[in-house]
Amino acid sequence: xxxxxxxxxxxxxxxxxxxxxxxxxxxxxxxxxxxxxxxxxxxxxxxxxxxxxxxxxxxxxxxxxxxxxxxxxxxxxxxxxxxxxxxxxxxxxxxxxxxxxxxxxxxxxxxxxxxxxxxxxxxxxxxxxxxxxxxxxxxxxxxxxxxxxxxxxxxxxxxxxxxxxxxxxxxxxxxxxxxxxxxxxxxxxxxxxxxxxxxxxxxxxxxxxxxxxxxxxxxxxxxxxxxxxxxxxxxxxxxxxxxxxxxxxxxxxxxxxxxxxxxxxxxxxxxxxxxxxxxxxxxxxxxxxxxxx
Amino acid sequence: xxxxxxxxxxxxxxxxxxxxxxxxxxxxxxxxxxxxxxxxxxxxxxxxxxxxxxxxxxxxxxxxxxxxxxxxxxxxxxxxxxxxxxxxxxxxxxxxxxxxxxxxxxxxxxxxxxxxxxxxxxxxxxxxxxxxxxxxxxxxxxxxxxx
Numbered sequence: 001x002x003x004x005x006x007x008x009x010x011x012x013x014x015x016x017x018x019x020x021x022x023x024x025x026x027x028x029x030x031x032x033x034x035x036x037x038x039x040x041x042x043x044x045x046x047x048x049x050x051x052x053x054x055x056x057x058x059x060x061x062x063x064x065x066x067x068x069x070x071x072x073x074x075x076x077x078x079x080x081x082x083x084x085x086x087x088x089x090x091x092x093x094x095x096x097x098x099x100x101x102x103x104x105x106x107x108x109x110x111x112x113x114x115x116x117x118x119x120x121x122x123x124x125x126x127x128x129x130x131x132x133x134x135x136x137x138x139x140x141x142x143x144x145x146x147x148x149x150x151x152x153x154x155x156x157x158x159x160x161x162x163x164x165x166x167x168x169x170x171x172x173x174x175x176x177x178x179x180x181x182x183x184x185x186x187x188x189x190x191x192x193x194x195x196x197x198x199x200x201x202x203x204x205x206x207x208x209x210x211x212x213x214x215x216x217x218x219x220x221x222x223x224x225x226x227x228x229x230x231x232x233x234x235x236x237x238x239x240x241x242x243x244x245x246x247x248x249x250x251x252x253x254x255x256x257x258x259x260x261x262x263x264x265x266x267x268x269x270x271x272x273x274x275x276x277x278x279x280x281x282x283x284x285x286x287x288x289x290x291x292x293x
Numbered sequence: 294x295x296x297x298x299x300x301x302x303x304x305x306x307x308x309x310x311x312x313x314x315x316x317x318x319x320x321x322x323x324x325x326x327x328x329x330x331x332x333x334x335x336x337x338x339x340x341x342x343x344x345x346x347x348x349x350x351x352x353x354x355x356x357x358x359x360x361x362x363x364x365x366x367x368x369x370x371x372x373x374x375x376x377x378x379x380x381x382x383x384x385x386x387x388x389x390x391x392x393x394x395x396x397x398x399x400x401x402x403x404x405x406x407x408x409x410x411x412x413x414x415x416x417x418x419x420x421x422x423x424x425x426x427x428x429x430x431x432x433x434x435x436x437x438x439x440x
Contacts, residue, residue, distance in 0.1 A: 043351065044414055045376035048323050061415050098374065 002118045003035050003092040011123075013224035015265020019258075020123045020221070021094055023132055030054055036087050036143070039126065040107040041098040050136035052096065052129060056085045056143070060103055060251070064110045075152040078114045086143025089117065089151075096122035096129070100215035102255055109254040109271055113153045121258065124220040131218065158257065160244045160270035162278055165203065166285065172237055174245045175202045176211035176256045177276065181248070184289040197280025201289040203246065207235050208293075211252040214259045227264055239266050246272040246279070299404055300396050303388030307407040315413055322410070325383030326376040329369055336368050343370055344432065348424035350417065351375030353382060355425060357432040359440070363394045365433055369425075377414060381422040384408070385429070394433050402426055 006025040011017035021029075029035055030053060037055040039047045047057040058064070063081055066073055073081065087093055093116060097104035101121055108119050122129070130136070155161075160168070180186040184200030202208065213230055216222050222230075231237045243260060245253040250273025257271040272279075279285055299307060310318055336342055336356060343354035354370040367390045369382035389397055405422045 043375055043377045044418075045319060045323050045326065045380060046374065048319060049373070049376050062413060067412075 002090070003029055003032060008123075010223065014263040016262040019120055019262040021120050022123055023129050023134065026052070026094060026096075026122055026129075027134060034090065034092055035094065036085065036091050037094045037096070038085065038087075038107070039097055040095055040103045041126070042103050043098060046098055046126070048138065050138050052126075053135055053137040053139070054141050055096075056141060058085070058095070058107050060106055060110075064107060072110055072113060072153065075114065075150045078153070079148040079150045082116075082148040083145045086141075086146055087116075087148060088146045089149055092118045092120065094120045094122060096125045098126045100127075100212055100219045100255065101125040102211070102252060105258045106251040106254040109158065109250075109257055112158055113155065114151050115154060124218055127219040158261070158270055160272040162272075162274050162282065162285070164270075165244055165246075165272050165274075165279070168242070168244055169203070169205055169286075171205075172235075172241045172243045173203055173206035174235065174237075174243065174253075174256060174260075175206040175208050176245060176247045176253045177202075177208070178210055179208060179291075181276070182206075182208040183291055184287075197276050199280045199287055201280070201287040202276075202293075203279055204286050204288045205293050206246075206288075209235060209256070211247065211255045214256065221259065221263060224263065227259060231260065231264060237266065239264070240268070241266065242268045244270050244272050246275040248276050249273065250275045298401075299407070300388065300392055300400060302392075303384075303400065303404065306384055306388050307404070310408045310410065313409075318409060319413060322380035322384075322414075323376060325381075325387060326379035327383075329371070329379050329383040329386055332368055332370050336370070340370065343368065344428055346421065346425050346428055349378050349381075349421035351378040353378050353421070353425065355382070355428065357397075357429045357436070359394055359433055359436040363437070365392055365394050365397050365429075366390060367429065377418060378421065381405075381418075381425065385422070385425055389429070394437055397433055398430055400426065400430075 005018045006021040008022045011020050037052055038058040039051045039055045040058045040060060044059060064072055095104040095108050104121055108121060111119050175182050182202045214222055245256045247253040250271055253271050257269055260266045260269040343356045346353045356368045358366045367386050369386060371379040371382055402423050405419050
C-alpha cells in the first residue's frame, strides 16, 4: 500500500525521483494510512524538542547498531525495531533529520541493507520543514506493534568491508570527510583523539569530496546538473564505475551513497562503514597523507 | 566502576541521572538544556570574549570568570538546535557555577562517565563535555596565575 510518489519537477531529473519527497508532499500526506515518518538526527535530543507531528524517532546510536559487536542489528533485531515503530514491510517509510539529512541518509542506508521496499527522504529535512514555519509536536506517537518479517541483512550490495576495500584499491574511492581529515592534519590537534584513529590521512587513491557539497544552503539536494558537475565533472566518475565511499564511521558517506545511487543513478556504489576509524587503526594497511589521492 | 569525588551539586546531578531509566535520562538532559541561562549582555554583545570548544560536535562557546574571592562564574552559549550540547553545558553550569576555583580544578575530568549517558549519547559527544571542563579549568588557572 505504497503512497503515491511526489511529482515535484525538480525530482523528475534524478535517476530515482521516487526516493524523495518535498516538505509540501509530506504536509499533505501526514496521517495517511501506510505512511510512517521517522526522524533520525545527529543530536539525539533534537526529536524530543519537537518533531514533525506523528513522526517516530529512529536513533542510529542506540537502535540501529548492535549493542556489542561493531555492526548493525541483525534481521531479528531489525524486525523487532520496525515492529516497535509501527512499521510494516509495506509501509512507505519517510525519513528526515538535522544537518542536511546526514543521519537520515544513514538510517535509510541501514534500512536498505534489510531491503525495506519503500524508503524515501524529505528533501531539505528538518531544517526546511522548520524554515517554512510548519508545525512541530513533542507528542510521541504510540503505534501498535506490527508483524514485520525477519529479513536477513544483505551486506553484499551496498556495503563494503575492509578486505574488499583493500582489493578495490586502484578503483574509484570517494572520501567524503573534511579536507583536514583527508590530508591527515586533523589528527594533530593537541590532546584530542578526535577521529578515534591512530593514523591520519586517507585510503590511497581516494578523491576528497566533502559530503555536504551535495546539499544546497537550504539543506535540499543540489540539482542533477550541479551534482553531475561535481561527481562526473570534477571527480570523473562514470555511471558504470564500481565506487566505494567512506568517512569516519560511515554516516556522512551514506549521504554521498544516496546521492550517487539514487539521484545520479550509479548502480555499483558501496558504503565502507568501517571507514577511517577502522582503516586508520588497522595494522599494515596502506594510507596516504596530504592533498594528493 | 570506581567512583570519584564530585562537588556536591554535581554529585547530586549524577545521582539524579543514575536513578532514572534510560529514556528519562534523555528527558533530564533536555531539562538541563532548557535551564541553561542566556548570556548576560556583556557577553551577548561581545561573543568574541568567549572561547569556542571545537571538540563539541555543535558550536559551543564558554567563558569562566574568577572573582576577587576566587569564586568562579561560568557562561555558555550554544544554539537551541543543539540540545545535547546545551544539555551538557547546562549540567556544568548547574553543577559548577559559583564554586570556589579550587573545587573546579579538583573536579575529575572523567566525571561525565558517572552520568550513565554513555549508552545513549555517542562517546564522541561525551568527550565534548570533558573538553568543556578542561577549557574551563585552563581559563581558571590562567586567571589565578595573573591575579
